[in-house]
Amino acid sequence: MEGKVAIVTGASRGIGREIALHLARLGAKVAVNYAGSETKANEVVAQIVEHGGEAFAVQADVANSEAVERMVKEVLERWGRIDILVNNAGITRDNLLMRMKEEEWDAVINTNLKGVFLCTKAVTRPMMKQRYGRIVNVASIVGVSGNPGQANYVAAKAGVIGLTKTAAKELASRNITVNAVAPGFITTDMTDQLSEDVRQAMLQQIPLARFGNPQDIAHVVAFLVSDGASYMTGQTIHVDGGMVM
Amino acid sequence: MADVLERVTKIIVDRLGVEESQVTLESSFKEDLGADSLDVVELVMELEDEFDMEISDEEAEKIVTVGDAVNYIQSRLS
Numbered sequence: 001m002e003g004k005v006a007i008v009t010g011a012s013r014g015i016g017r018e019i020a021l022h023l024a025r026l027g028a029k030v031a032v033n034y035a036g037s038e039t040k041a042n043e044v045v046a047q048i049v050e051h052g053g054e055a056f057a058v059q060a061d062v063a064n065s066e067a068v069e070r071m072v073k074e075v076l077e078r079w080g081r082i083d084i085l086v087n088n089a090g091i092t093r094d095n096l097l098m099r100m101k102e103e104e105w106d107a108v109i110n111t112n113l114k115g116v117f118l119c120t121k122a123v124t125r126p127m128m129k130q131r132y133g134r135i136v137n138v139a140s141i142v143g144v145s146g147n148p149g150q151a152n153y154v155a156a157k158a159g160v161i162g163l164t165k166t167a168a169k170e171l172a173s174r175n176i177t178v179n180a181v182a183p184g185f186i187t188t189d190m191t192d193q194l195s196e197d198v199r200q201a202m203l204q205q206i207p208l209a210r211f212g213n214p215q216d217i218a219h220v221v222a223f224l225v226s227d228g229a230s231y232m233t234g235q236t237i238h239v240d241g242g243m244v245m
Numbered sequence: 246m247a248d249v250l251e252r253v254t255k256i257i258v259d260r261l262g263v264e265e266s267q268v269t270l271e272s273s274f275k276e277d278l279g280a281d282s283l284d285v286v287e288l289v290m291e292l293e294d295e296f297d298m299e300i301s302d303e304e305a306e307k308i309v310t311v312g313d314a315v316n317y318i319q320s321r322l323s
Contacts, residue, residue, distance in 0.1 A: 128287060173283065 001226065002027035005079045007071070009033040009062050009119060010089030012040035014188035015138060018214030019086050019221050020044055024053035026222055028084065031075045032057045035089065062089045062115030065122075072122040081130055084225045085123045087116040087160075088138040090153075092190060097151045105152045112156035113163070120167055124176070133176035134225040137164050138217070141184045141240045157182075161236050168234030177233040179224045184240020186212040207242035249296075249322070250315050256291050257311065260284065270312035278311075292318065 001023065011020040012034040021044065024030045030048060032055055034041035041057040048055040056078065060071035075082055090112045093104035116137055127133030142150055143157025161180055168178040185191060185202050191211075194202075203209070220239050223229055238244055254268045261278050274280040274288065289305045296318050300308075308314050 125290060128283075129290065170283065 001222075004028045004083040004225075005031075005075065005081050006084035006086065006225070007031040007033060007058075007075055007082060007119070007123070008086040008088055009060075009115070010035070011044060012037040012057075014190060015183065015186060015214045015217050016086070016088035017044050018218040019088060019138075020055070021047060022215070022218035022222055023084065023086075023225070024048040024055055025051065027053075029054040029079055031055070031071070031078075033060055033062070033071060033089065035059070035061045061111075062087075062119055063110040065118050068115075068118045068122050072119075072126075076126060082123050082126045083130070083132060083134060085119060085133070085135045086138065086221060086225075087119050087135070089115055090138065090140075090156075090190075092150070092153050092193075094149045094153070096149055100151060108152035109156050109159075112153065113159040116160050116163055120163070120178075124171065127176050128171070128174045131175045133171070133174070134229075135167065135171075135176065135178040136221050136224045137161075137178070137180040138221075139164070139180040139182045139236060141182045141238055141244050144182055144236070144238070145244045164236065165234045172233055177224075177230065179229070179232060179234065180236040181217055181220050181224070182236050182238045182240065182244075183217050184212055184238070184243045186214060186217060188214060205243055206240070210241065212239065212241060249318050250311075252295055253292065253311065253315055253318070256288065256295060260288055260291065268311055270310065270315060272311045273309055274311070275309075288314075296322065 006023050006028045008016050008020040010016040011032040020030045020032050032041050032044045045055045045057050058071050058074055060067040062068060093108050095104055137160050139160045140157040142154050143161055147154055164178050164180040217239055220237055257268050258265050261280055263278050272278055274285050289300055293300050298321055
């Protein structure tokens with residue numbers, strides 16, 4: 001992965017942070033995207049640089065097309081190419097369907113689904129010209145299985161899986177692969193918000209009998225963007241301890 | 246005009262692997278020159294670079310024939 005240029009969205013925390021750190025460890029130059037957590041993004045950059053890697057933090061709300069285009073331009077100006085895009089940025093606004101406000105629906109769809117579309121569209125041009133690109137979308141196992149209280153999140157993540165397949169078909173002839181990972185229960189700030197009851201109930205459903213950690217996802221993402229995965233496209237890899245088969 | 250046509254033709258020949266003689270103002274990228282939708286998108290990208298201009302998605306969708314491309318570029322350059 002030496003010298004490859006990667007953008008990881010939502011890379012200041014959680015799974016995205018670990019993906020950014022891991023790709024950097026493997027030699028990629030990493031644009032650490034964040035929406036609001038500037039300090040945390042700078043910490044990720046500092047950690048990469050400390051270990052001899054190359055990175056910089058770039059602010060952009062992925063749901064905003066102008067911000068996304070600016071981000072891609074900035075990366076191109078700095079490094080001249082974009083080899084890898086990891087669409088990881090995501091939010092939750094959980095609520096029962098009957099109680100869900102329109103704003104909660106829109107916010108999650110905009111960031112988690114439209115954001116993937118906008119970022120993918122923006123990097124397609126340089127990737128087509130390069131005749132090379134690796135796009136990995138971080139979906140979720142609930143996008144496959146459904147989950148009460150997360151109609152917006154599940155709809156967005158299922159949408160991401162469909163988008164992954166379509167982008168894979170459209171871009172395959174240009175040597176751009178598009179795959180998704182579907183994490184199960186991963187210990188992050190996002191899942192720390194869940195109640196103990198919910199956590200125990202989920203644990204019961206995991207054959208490997210533990211929650212995942214961000215590294216579990218980062219390793220699979222690293223594989224999907226490596227040359228070893230060059231014959232895979234349009235796939236959704238479940239990384240969930242066996243929860244959904 | 247001749248210069249624009251010449252430069253556009255060269256890009257089409259390189260990109261689509263067709264003979265120069267096949268490229269006329271009337272040739273449709275998809276019908277006559279064997280381009281698929283993605284090829285047309287790429288051609289527009291190359292034209293943007295060649296002539297140092299941005300072609301909006303709306304304008305790009307109207308470019309069907311070689312003449313459409315040449316006329317559009319011509320109008321922007323003048």
